[in-house]
Amino acid sequence: MDKPAILYVDDEIINLKLLExxxxxxxxxxxxxxxxxxxxxxxxxxxxxxxxxxMKMPGMSGLEFILKAREKFPSLYYYLMTGFDVSAxxxxxLSRGQIVTCFTKPVSMGVIDTEIKxxxxx
Amino acid sequence: MLKIKFEYRITLAYLVIGSxxxxxxxxxxxxxxxxxxLMTDMMTYKGWFYVMVTAALFFCxxxxxxxxxxxxEAELERHRNHLQELVVEKTRNLDLALKELNTTNLELSExxxxxxxxxxxxxxxxxxxxxxxSQLLQAEKMAxxxxxxxxxxxxxxxxxxxxxxxxxxxxxxxxxxxIANERVSMLLENIKxxxxxxxxxxxxxxxxxxxxxxxxxxxxxxxxIENCLxxxxxxxxxxxxxxxxxxxxxxxLTGNVGKLHQVFLNILVNASQAIDERGRITIKTEKSGKWLxxxxxxxxxxxxxxxxxxxxxxxxxxxxPGKGTGLGLSITFTIIREHKGSLEFxxxxxxxxxxxxxxxxx
Numbered sequence: 151m152d153k154p155a156i157l158y159v160d161d162e163i164i165n166l167k168l169l170e171x172x173x174x175x176x177x178x179x180x181x182x183x184x185x186x187x188x189x190x191x192x193x194x195x196x197x198x199x200x201x202x203x204x205m206k207m208p209g210m211s212g213l214e215f216i217l218k219a220r221e222k223f224p225s226l227y228y229y230l231m232t233g234f235d236v237s238a239x240x241x242x243x244l245s246r247g248q249i250v251t252c253f254t255k256p257v258s259m260g261v262i263d264t265e266i267k268x269x270x271x272x
Numbered sequence: 273m274l275k276i277k278f279e280y281r282i283t284l285a286y287l288v289i290g291s292x293x294x295x296x297x298x299x300x301x302x303x304x305x306x307x308x309x310l311m312t313d314m315m316t317y318k319g320w321f322y323v324m325v326t327a328a329l330f331f332c333x334x335x336x337x338x339x340x341x342x343x344x345e346a347e348l349e350r351h352r353n354h355l356q357e358l359v360v361e362k363t364r365n366l367d368l369a370l371k372e373l374n375t376t377n378l379e380l381s382e383x384x385x386x387x388x389x390x391x392x393x394x395x396x397x398x399x400x401x402x403x404x405x406s407q408l409l410q411a412e413k414m415a416x417x418x419x420x421x422x423x424x425x426x427x428x429x430x431x432x433x434x435x436x437x438x439x440x441x442x443x444x445x446x447x448x449x450x451i452a453n454e455r456v457s458m459l460l461e462n463i464k465x466x467x468x469x470x471x472x473x474x475x476x477x478x479x480x481x482x483x484x485x486x487x488x489x490x491x492x493x494x495x496x497i498e499n500c501l502x503x504x505x506x507x508x509x510x511x512x513x514x515x516x517x518x519x520x521x522x523x524x525l526t527g528n529v530g531k532l533h534q535v536f537l538n539i540l541v542n543a544s545q546a547i548d549e550r551g552r553i554t555i556k557t558e559k560s561g562k563w564l565x566x567x568x569x570x571x572x573x574x575x576x577x578x579x580x581x582x583x584x585x586x587x588x589x590x591x592x593p594g595k596g597t598g599l600g601l602s603i604t605f606t607i608i609r610e611h612k613g614s615l616e617f618x619x620x621x622x623x624x625x626x627x628x629x630x631x632x633x634x
Contacts, residue, residue, distance in 0.1 A: 162430055168437030172444065206426065233429035234422060235478045256432035256471050259440045 153178040155197045159188040160204035172259040185215030205232035227269045406586035406599045421477040439463050476502050491525045500536045507544050517556040523633045531607045538600040546572025564633045569626040575619040
């Protein structure tokens with residue numbers, strides 16, 4: 151049985167590597183170093199179910215990336231990750247249901263795994 | 273010279289002249305006239321002559337005397353009149369002066385009122401200025417602190433995320449390869465403790481620097497106090513015993529999370545600084561009707577009676593220059609007031625201080 155595919159977008163390479171290392175056994179982890187790369191990856195594949203993005207990135211912010219991705223792929227589950235406090239923008243996106251939840255760094259892999267399991271299709 | 277009164281003089285003159293005239297005129301008439309009838313006529317003429325002369329003399333004397341008297345009287349009258357005029361005039365002048373004085377007095381009293389009013393206004397303005405200055409200073413400080421802590425938080429949260437990710441990876445690696453033992457678990461546990469504590473500090477710092485101005489946030493007072501204690505840990509540990517007596521009753525407190533962090537940080541810093549060597553801080557929370565009571569007691573040096581009413585004044589401090597701005601409790605007081613709560617202090621020198629905070633709850 152194929153592992154469910156998840157996309158993780160973060161400008162910090164170490165974060166990308168660590169998430170992959172910790173979750174690759176359970177998921178097919180796709181990585182993108184920016185929102186633009188993330189969009190390209192979503193265009194080229196059709197098996198991604200979950201998208202996780204860091205908030206603060208150069209150029210396109212995580213929230214901007216998610217809002218753009220949602221226009222084309224509204225059925226996916228989107229998660230934000232932030233090193234800051236949950237800002238008013240993020241709060242608004244949460245209340246509109248544009249993102250499922252917002253993880254605050256440092257975030258344990260267990261927490262991410264649990265959250266993904268809640269929404270993923272077996 | 274002997275001054276004889278007029279009536280004596282005139283009587284004396286009359287007696288002398290009359291006696292002399294009788295003596296000498298009778299002798300003269302006797303020498304020249306022998307005829308008896310002529311003698312009788314002469315006596316009669318002599319009598320008339322005497323009467324005439326004395327009348328003339330008396331007339332002259334009296335006239336002169338009376339003239340003097342009348343003149344004196346007239347003079348007196350004139351003086352009296354003049355005096356009266358003088359009195360009238362002086363009275364009028366006095367009245368005028370009095371009126372002027374009254375007017376001046378009134379003006380002065382009005383001016384005095386104005387000065388008093390202006391004085392009060394100036395005092396108010398000064399107080400207002402001091403408050404504004406303290407708020408500006410604090411706002412500026414918090415803004416810089418906010419930028420700094422937000423930056424620090426983000427920069428530290430990322431590496432913390434690496435460590436946490438690495439920790440999780442290692443944990444899995446060890447258990448998958450069957451090399452999990454007590455020693456490895458202990459080492460990993462220590463890494464996890466370090467991560468958790470750092471994350472708590474960063475998250476606490478983030479709470480302090482929240483710059484929202486609204487008072488509609490859900491405030492978890494107990495975790496706000498815990499955050500402050502985490503930040504103050506280096507000041508308190510090994511020196512101050514902290515006793516937490518928190519209520520288990522549920523309550524909902526709405527307000528400004530960032531500002532309430534400032535309140536408890538200020539109060540706990542003061543309590544910690546009041547304790548010279550070793551001591552105890554007791555934090556008690558209690559629900560009572562529509563209020564939450566939070567009492568923070570320390571076993572520190574206390575506040576003197578004369579200083580107690582001044583401690584919430586802006587810029588009032590007993591600390592050495594550079595050690596305290598005198599703004600902490602002034603800002604604390606302002607924030608509590610903005611939350612529609614109250615702040616009271618009880619203190620005894622060398623015994624300690626209790627800060628009583630009351631905040632409205634829903």
